[in-house]
Amino acid sequence: MATRGIDFQTLSLMDALDLAILIEDEAQERYEDFAAQMDQHRTPAAARFFRLMAFNESKHGEELSARRAELFGEAPRAVTREMIYDIEAPDFDEVRAFMTPRQAMEAALASEVKAHSFFLAAIPVLKDAGVKALFEELRDEEVYHRELVTEELAKLPPDSAVSDEDFVDEPAPQ
Amino acid sequence: MSATCEFQAKDYKSSLKPIWCPGCGDFSVVQGIYRALAAIGRPPHEIAFVSGIGCSSRIPGYTTAYGFNSVHGRSLPIAQGIKLANPDLLVLAAGGDGDGFSIGGGHIAHLIRRNMDITYIVMDNQIYGLTKGQLSPTSQKGRVTCTSRFGSLEEPVNPLLYVLAYGAGFVAQASPTDLVGMAATIEEAIRYPGFAFVNIQSPCVTYGEEAQQIKGLKAISENLAAMGHNPADRLAAMDLAQQYGQKMHLGVFYRNPEPAPTYDGLVRERQAALSKNAPPKEQILDLFIKK
Ligand SMILES: Cc1ncc(C[n+]2csc(CCOP(=O)(O)OP(=O)(O)O)c2C)c(N)n1
Ligand code: SF4
Ligand SMILES: [Mg+2]
Numbered sequence: 453m454a455t456r457g458i459d460f461q462t463l464s465l466m467d468a469l470d471l472a473i474l475i476e477d478e479a480q481e482r483y484e485d486f487a488a489q490m491d492q493h494r495t496p497a498a499a500r501f502f503r504l505m506a507f508n509e510s511k512h513g514e515e516l517s518a519r520r521a522e523l524f525g526e527a528p529r530a531v532t533r534e535m536i537y538d539i540e541a542p543d544f545d546e547v548r549a550f551m552t553p554r555q556a557m558e559a560a561l562a563s564e565v566k567a568h569s570f571f572l573a574a575i576p577v578l579k580d581a582g583v584k585a586l587f588e589e590l591r592d593e594e595v596y597h598r599e600l601v602t603e604e605l606a607k608l609p610p611d612s613a614v615s616d617e618d619f620v621d622e623p624a625p626q
Numbered sequence: 627m628s629a630t631c632e633f634q635a636k637d638y639k640s641s642l643k644p645i646w647c648p649g650c651g652d653f654s655v656v657q658g659i660y661r662a663l664a665a666i667g668r669p670p671h672e673i674a675f676v677s678g679i680g681c682s683s684r685i686p687g688y689t690t691a692y693g694f695n696s697v698h699g700r701s702l703p704i705a706q707g708i709k710l711a712n713p714d715l716l717v718l719a720a721g722g723d724g725d726g727f728s729i730g731g732g733h734i735a736h737l738i739r740r741n742m743d744i745t746y747i748v749m750d751n752q753i754y755g756l757t758k759g760q761l762s763p764t765s766q767k768g769r770v771t772c773t774s775r776f777g778s779l780e781e782p783v784n785p786l787l788y789v790l791a792y793g794a795g796f797v798a799q800a801s802p803t804d805l806v807g808m809a810a811t812i813e814e815a816i817r818y819p820g821f822a823f824v825n826i827q828s829p830c831v832t833y834g835e836e837a838q839q840i841k842g843l844k845a846i847s848e849n850l851a852a853m854g855h856n857p858a859d860r861l862a863a864m865d866l867a868q869q870y871g872q873k874m875h876l877g878v879f880y881r882n883p884e885p886a887p888t889y890d891g892l893v894r895e896r897q898a899a900l901s902k903n904a905p906p907k908e909q910i911l912d913l914f915i916k917k
Pocket of ligand 2: 751
């Protein structure tokens with residue numbers, strides 16, 4: 453989780469909204485990639501869960517985009533995807549072939565915690581009151597998402613003590 | 627000529643879905659390459675990306691550049707041929723530690739001494755991934771694999787020292803433990819006018835050992851810039867490079883402050899000089915048939 457070339461002290465509300473949209477885009481894309489990897493490696497339950505996460509991220513992105521359009525119309529964007537690195541997107545190494553739904557949810561939970569820490573760390577640096585309010589809202593949303601995933605996790609039966617990997621061929625290296 | 631429009635990382639991502647094992651470090655390397663290419667801004671059709679054979683060597687196919695997933699160990703001579711045939715192309719070469727330092731190890735010295743303007747990225751996972759986990763030239767001594775059941779008896783090759791000793795003008799190391807640093811390092815390597823080498827410690831989640839996964843790598847990583855290392859100091863770079871395997875230094879070990887002329891540039895100059903007095907094409911055959 454990191455950023456490159458963003459000055460949080462001078463961040464405008466429009467840039468902050470664009471940044472939030474890009475963060476959702478990045479997470480959506482990562483979950484889609486994870487779902488595709490799970491399909492390829494015959495791990496359908498985790499694939500379904502990652503698709504659901506991708507859908508949630510896209511919905512949140514759309515809400516933020518609507519707000520941005522309402523406030524700033526078509527004004528050109530100053531921040532780019534190249535400035536953010538895995539803010540809410542789960543880390544590349546969070547997935548494994550044959551992972552259980554519980555492990556998939558735990559990966560999502562870790563990424564919500566990561567995003568929460570990002571907003572938490574950025575807030576004290578912000579100068580603009582509107583940007584601060586937006587980041588606080590986003591920080592609280594991460595807490596809410598975390599609670600949702602934790603609730604879903606609690607509903608799952610515990611994973612078998614024996615690893616699924618013991619029953620299947622090891623993934624074919626590529 | 628380069629187009630003037632701006633490119634984003636996604637413009638370099640192909641529609642092909644990577645078939646690496648989920649969690650493989652190479653997923654983050656390809657992202658680092660997309661970002662570096664976006665920062666450079668050359669359109670995909672002006673980029674030639676050559677690899678050898680191995681899991682890592684699948685990488686050109688996941689980009690929109692012209693790609694050639696070629697022959698095991700032969701990415702560099704092919705990349706050199708492409709650069710000489712069309713010096714205007716941005717030429718990248720990539721592959722694994724086995725591809726680069728076992729079967730292909732002999733080629734590196736020649737591209738370095740010629741200072742070919744090529745960026746060479748090695749995804750060093752200290753194992754032969756594609757062929758299911760045999761000992762590689764960078765595997766640590768004592769490593770147990772399917773071809774070293776009782777532990778390897780050999781010292782590993784040190785890729786950093788190897789290229790520094792041959793005189794490479796740009797030598798760096800990166801890892802998925804620092805994604806910003808990885809993209810910036812690849813970008814800097816591409817911008818270097820000459821042969822640039824980036825060793826990327828890219829974990830193999832299927833055959834790699836615990837210590838070589840992200841957590842293990844984080845524990846031994848140190849940022850060269852933060853340490854105050856001067857990348858113009860080749861001897862200091864060689865000193866630090868000796869710690870390969872124990873420490874993971876990230877960033878630029880060495881950047882020649884006065885890059886030598888590139889071979890591709892010299893060839894172009896020679897061609898221009900010789901073609902001044904060259905007879906027209908239609909007369910060339912006459913040189914051979916006339917007494
Ligand atoms: C001439 C030749 N010899 C051997 C092989 C078998 N082979 C394919 S990939 C590979 C090694 C792969 O290891 P590495 O280059 O480190 O790439 P990784 O899969 O780890 O990314 C070998 C020995 C081959 N394809 N061609
Ligand atoms: S075998 Fe290792 S290097 Fe190859 S795709 Fe799988 S994790 Fe990556
Ligand atoms: Mg390898």
